[in-house]
Amino acid sequence: MIDEKSVFIGVDVDSFDECMDFISKKAYDLGISNDYKKTKLDLLKREEEMNTALLEPLAIPHTKSDSINRSDFIFIRLNNSIDWNGSRVKIIIALFSKENDNVSHIELLAKISRKLVDEDFRKSLEVDSKQTIVKKIKDIMEVS
Numbered sequence: 001m002i003d004e005k006s007v008f009i010g011v012d013v014d015s016f017d018e019c020m021d022f023i024s025k026k027a028y029d030l031g032i033s034n035d036y037k038k039t040k041l042d043l044l045k046r047e048e049e050m051n052t053a054l055l056e057p058l059a060i061p062h063t064k065s066d067s068i069n070r071s072d073f074i075f076i077r078l079n080n081s082i083d084w085n086g087s088r089v090k091i092i093i094a095l096f097s098k099e100n101d102n103v104s105h106i107e108l109l110a111k112i113s114r115k116l117v118d119e120d121f122r123k124s125l126e127v128d129s130k131q132t133i134v135k136k137i138k139d140i141m142e143v144s
Helices: 016-029 036-049 105-116 119-124 130-142
Strands: 007-011 053-055 062-065 072-084 087-098
Touching (some): 007 016, 016 036, 072 130, 105 119
Antiparallel strands (some): 072 087
16 A cells, blocks of 8 residues: 555646646556556546545545556645646545455545545645655554
């Protein structure tokens, strides 16, 4: 699951599309995805079904796809917020699930969503320590 290589702080993108491109390419670079173009298309398809901007400034783009090699996360904090389907987003937790993974995609989304409603937790994601961010996300996964 997530480690410091999957945490990107101070990212400069100017649009939703650039951000989706960044997410997909990083997933590919990290070996999470075997096809960054397919992963991007799958993420965009999910956005068409439901806006993944949860609560400003957060979004949780996600996909369950055959383009995914392993279930994992990528954390991104942008330098400047971008328009994300009508919301201003600066912090992104991207969730990737293998098509046939035993880990429940919906369960992971629910755990993240419940925790991100907590304002103190959201503020804690604004730290510059990759170690702290990794620990916070791993703590979410341990919550039952």
